[in-house]
Amino acid sequence: xxxxxxxxxxxxxxxxxxxxxxxxxxxxxxxxxxxxxxxxxxxxxxxxxxxxxxxxxxxxxxxxxxxxxxxxxxxxxxxxxxxxxxxxxxxxxxxxxxxxxxxxxxxxxxxxxxxxxxxxx
Amino acid sequence: xxxxxxxxxxxxxxxxxxxxxxxxxxxxxxxxxxxxxxxxxxxxxxxxxxxxxxxxxxxxxxxxxxxxxxxxxxxxxxxxxxxxxxxxxxxxxxxxxxxxxxxxxxxxxxxxxxxxxxxxxxxxxxxxxxxxxxxxxxxxxxxxxxxxxxxxxxxxxxxxxxxxxxxxxxxxxxxxxxxxxxxxxxxxxxxxxxxxxxxxxxxxxxxxxxxxxxxxxxxxxxxxxxxxxxxxxxxxxxxxxxxxxxxxxxxxxxxxxxxxxxxxxxxxxxxxxxxxxxxxxxxxxxxxxxxxxxxxxxxxxxxxxxxxxxxxxxxxxxxxxxxxxxxxxxxxxxxxxxxxxxxxxxxxxxxxxxxxxxxxxxxxxxxxxxxxxxxxxxxxxxxxxxxxxxxxxxxxxxxxxxxxxxxxxxxxxxxxxxxxxxxxxxxxxxxxxxxxxxxxxxxxxxxxxxxxxxxxxxxxxxxxxxxxxxxxxxxxxxxxxxxxxxxxxxxxxxxxxxxxxxxxxxxxxxxxxxxxxxxxxxxxxxxxxxxxxxxxxxxxxxxxxxxxxxxxxxxxxxxxxxxxxxxxxxxxxxxxxxxxxxxxxxxxxxxxxxxxxxxxxxxxxxxxxxxxxxxxxxxxxxxxxxxxxxxxxxxxxxxxxxxxxxxxxxxxxxxxxxxxxxxxxxxxxxxxxxxxxxxxxxxxxxxxxxxxxxxxxxxxxxxxxxxxxxxxxxxxx
Ligand code: HEM
Ligand SMILES: [Cu+2]
Numbered sequence: 001x002x003x004x005x006x007x008x009x010x011x012x013x014x015x016x017x018x019x020x021x022x023x024x025x026x027x028x029x030x031x032x033x034x035x036x037x038x039x040x041x042x043x044x045x046x047x048x049x050x051x052x053x054x055x056x057x058x059x060x061x062x063x064x065x066x067x068x069x070x071x072x073x074x075x076x077x078x079x080x081x082x083x084x085x086x087x088x089x090x091x092x093x094x095x096x097x098x099x100x101x102x103x104x105x106x107x108x109x110x111x112x113x114x115x116x117x118x119x120x121x
Numbered sequence: 122x123x124x125x126x127x128x129x130x131x132x133x134x135x136x137x138x139x140x141x142x143x144x145x146x147x148x149x150x151x152x153x154x155x156x157x158x159x160x161x162x163x164x165x166x167x168x169x170x171x172x173x174x175x176x177x178x179x180x181x182x183x184x185x186x187x188x189x190x191x192x193x194x195x196x197x198x199x200x201x202x203x204x205x206x207x208x209x210x211x212x213x214x215x216x217x218x219x220x221x222x223x224x225x226x227x228x229x230x231x232x233x234x235x236x237x238x239x240x241x242x243x244x245x246x247x248x249x250x251x252x253x254x255x256x257x258x259x260x261x262x263x264x265x266x267x268x269x270x271x272x273x274x275x276x277x278x279x280x281x282x283x284x285x286x287x288x289x290x291x292x293x294x295x296x297x298x299x300x301x302x303x304x305x306x307x308x309x310x311x312x313x314x315x316x317x318x319x320x321x322x323x324x325x326x327x328x329x330x331x332x333x334x335x336x337x338x339x340x341x342x343x344x345x346x347x348x349x350x351x352x353x354x355x356x357x358x359x360x361x362x363x364x365x366x367x368x369x370x371x372x373x374x375x376x377x378x379x380x381x382x383x384x385x386x387x388x389x390x391x392x393x394x395x396x397x398x399x400x401x402x403x404x405x406x407x408x409x410x411x412x413x414x415x416x417x418x419x420x421x422x423x424x425x426x427x428x429x430x431x432x433x434x435x436x437x438x439x440x441x442x443x444x445x446x447x448x449x450x451x452x453x454x455x456x457x458x459x460x461x462x463x464x465x466x467x468x469x470x471x472x473x474x475x476x477x478x479x480x481x482x483x484x485x486x487x488x489x490x491x492x493x494x495x496x497x498x499x500x501x502x503x504x505x506x507x508x509x510x511x512x513x514x515x516x517x518x519x520x521x522x523x524x525x526x527x528x529x530x531x532x533x534x535x536x537x538x539x540x541x542x543x544x545x546x547x548x549x550x551x552x553x554x555x556x557x558x559x560x561x562x563x564x565x566x567x568x569x570x571x572x573x574x575x576x577x578x579x580x581x582x583x584x585x586x587x588x589x590x591x592x593x594x595x596x597x598x599x600x601x602x603x604x605x606x607x608x609x610x611x612x613x614x615x616x617x618x619x620x621x622x623x624x625x626x627x628x629x630x631x632x633x634x635x636x637x638x639x640x641x642x643x644x645x646x647x648x649x650x651x652x653x654x655x656x657x658x659x660x661x662x663x664x665x666x667x668x669x670x671x672x673x674x675x676x677x678x679x680x681x682x683x684x685x686x687x688x689x690x691x692x693x694x695x696x697x698x699x700x701x702x703x704x705x706x707x708x709x710x711x712x713x714x715x716x717x718x719x720x721x722x723x724x725x726x727x728x729x730x731x732x733x734x735x736x737x738x739x740x741x742x743x744x745x746x747x748x749x750x751x752x753x754x755x756x757x758x759x760x761x762x763x764x765x766x767x768x769x770x771x772x773x774x775x776x777x778x779x780x781x782x783x784x785x786x787x788x789x790x791x792x793x794x795x796x797x798x799x800x801x802x803x804x805x806x807x808x809x810x811x812x813x814x815x816x817x818x819x820x821x822x823x824x825x826x827x828x829x830x831x832x833x834x835x836x837x838x
Contacts, residue, residue, distance in 0.1 A: 080355060087379075087383075088383075094470055095387075098471065098474075098489075099423075101486060102474060102486045103413075103416075105482040106415065106481060106483075108483075109482070109483055110481055
């Protein structure tokens with residue numbers, strides 16, 4: 001409230017939020033989700049290829065959402081958003097990476113060996 | 122696409138039916154009648170005294186962070202009581218049901234004790250969920266809500282309306298779990314839920330659905346709150362309040378809310394996937410069809426462990442405010458305190474596997490997580506030593522608040538050391554899922570409860586203008602501590618004796634004596650609850666005698682919240698103060714600036730009240746209730762309405778209102794007059810700004826020699 005005088009409409013974050021951006025973000029991520037669903041539903045690719053393909057879709061969808069819906073870019077006026085983004089990367093690596101590691105070790109010890117399964121060595 | 126539910130379903134009422142109301146249950150039916158009567162009495166009372174308008178204007182539609190904080194705390198205390206009653210019931214069941222015998226109390230279809238396993242399961246599940254998410258979390262969020270803006274010299278939170286929204290969504294979660302008592306059942310799969318027993322095939326009732334949506338709602342409310350706290354601290358600090366001058370409590374609030382913001386979404390996703398399994402028939406967490414049971418456990422604790430630090434960090438912050446104030450010394454090692462908070466927050470992200478060491482992922486993974494878990498001990502140890510050094514050679518006052526804080530330190534020690542034991546996989550394999558673990562985390566969570574009581578006693582006079590009764594505060598402390606010892610010391614012993622957790626029938630007769638001790642402990646706890654209520658009664662009765670006439674209620678406080686008037690006016694600070702030092706109030710007291718008045722006033726801008734947050738909260742309750750009972754029209758209608766309200770409010774915005782400078786001056790004069798005399802600077806005090814040491818009664822002389830000039834690096838006041 002202490003800076004009530006500056007009109008929030010002029011903040012750069014708000015300026016970046018246009019209808020077109022929201023709609024593009026929505027359409028792009030919906031399409032990617034649809035593509036992933038179809039890929040998985042019809043088993044278009046071999047298992048491992050499928051895994052890579054949906055990881056790819058998810059990665060692009062994340063970037064699209066971060067840019068179009070959350071209006072995060074790495075410019076000066078968005079410094080706090082950039083800080084948040086940078087903090088997110090190690091968390092991402094930790095959570096996904098450690099999960100992957102623990103489950104690959106688990107599968108190695110508990111699952112019947114089937115070719116193409118994640119965690120196979 | 123929707124999963125077929127066993128049993129009747131109708132489009133209008135979903136799975137609701139009269140048979141879902143447990144009106145023959147000998148515990149719930151009378152309880153229901155008591156609650157209805159109490160509710161009627163309350164409504165009649167409010168109507169009789171004509172207070173509806175007041176409640177609506179001052180409380181239900183408010184966006185004032187202090188009032189929202191007070192409501193959070195009331196909510197938390199009520200749920201603490203409900204969770205306590207659950208605890209009492211569990212203890213009584215185990216005391217009665219121990220051993221091979223049959224005690225003849227078959228009232229509710231029980232063979233052992235007085236509760237059937239089905240009921241017992243619901244009670245422990247609700248107990249855990251309530252205590253962690255609906256008691257501890259609201260209490261802490263409430264205290265942060267009140268204190269953080271005051272400590273950084275802000276007029277309100279960054280998003281006052283979002284703040285109200287968080288409160289009302291959390292309240293919706295409370296209503297949802299409370300209504301599960303009287304309509305249908307609650308989950309019996311433990312507070313964190315087990316895959317695949319929570320799947321439709323094994324838990325066909327509505328219990329798990331209640332559990333999912335209650336958790337989703339608190340998660341939503343808390344995430345919104347965490348965004349707000351971070352934005353507030355980043356953007357709303359008073360001039361001069363550099364990062365290096367932020368009080369430790371605010372720092373811990375920052376670190377805790379970073380964890381909350383990053384981890385709660387994990388919980389929401391995990392539960393949404395459980396929801397997909399139960400409603401849409403997917404197989405994320407089933408044993409077959411490509412599902413993976415342990416993935417649920419993994420996702421849950423990915424949130425769950427950061428969550429336990431989300432609740433302990435603000436508690437650490439409270440200790441860091443109370444202990445210096447009653448030691449009359451600045452906190453020892455401010456910088457290490459801050460760094461330790463962030464180290465704890467950071468490490469909390471790489472330890473979650475210690476909750477399922479027994480999964481079977483082999484020694485390499487276990488070793489990593491074991492070592493990471495033990496690392497937490499380093500920053501925690503730093504904190505404990507800092508508090509100890511703050512106490513060392515301080516001028517200690519053993520007030521009620523201080524007693525609670527010191528009690529918290531003892532519990533932290535026991536909880537931390539047993540945590541270290543649990544972090545060793547070899548030990549963990551022996552005691553996992555035993556009541557030893559239960560005793561460990563109760564030490565930790567009670568440490569939080571102690572810190573919260575300490576903080577409530579400490580900050581109460583700031584908000585209400587009078588102190589809580591010291592004598593009853595101490596009586597309550599000793600009763601509560603006796604209860605803690607009597608309940609949890611036996612629990613550690615039982616853990617060593619191999620009692621597994623959640624036993625509705627503890628079969629081993631040799632445990633009997635320990636259960637009896639625990640039962641006595643629970644009754645001592647009951648006494649402490651009575652002492653708490655009595656403390657409130659006595660304090661309110663004698664409020665005129667206990668009125669605080671100074672800004673600084675304790676005479677030895679240090680941070681900024683003690684600078685403004687007591688009780689805090691709705692605008693917090695008539696003029697936003699300029700901050701000159703870490704521990705601003707101690708600094709000003711030291712330099713005789715406590716009674717400095719602003720020489721001019723400025724117009725201020727305040728947010729308007731709004732009922733929309735309350736409406737949206739109520740609608741989210743309906744969404745949760747509709748989803749639980751699969752009443753699709755209700756769910757959809759409430760959801761759409763909530764979205765419409767949100768869009769409406771976003772488009773309308775809130776221009777707020779302006780209080781002109783003259784009005785501010787007048788209000789400030791009135792507020793000051795209410796405080797009678799501000800003689801806080803005459804109180805004997807110890808060291809001043811950070812790094813100062815204890816000085817014996819140098820203060821009075823200094824005041825006599827007139828105010829000192831501020832150091833050259835500070836600007837105008
Ligand atoms: C020194 C720091 C700590 C260490 C080393 C530690 C270690 C552990 C370990 C290894 C477990 C898993 C035991 C098992 O299930 O076999 C555990 C459980 C637990 N801890 Fe801690 N802990 C620490 C601090 C805390 C804190 C600060 C809290 C909360 C305020 C906490 C709350 C819990 C809870 C709630 C559980 C059990 C949850 C459940 O199974 O229902 N711990 N702790
Ligand atoms: Cu943990």
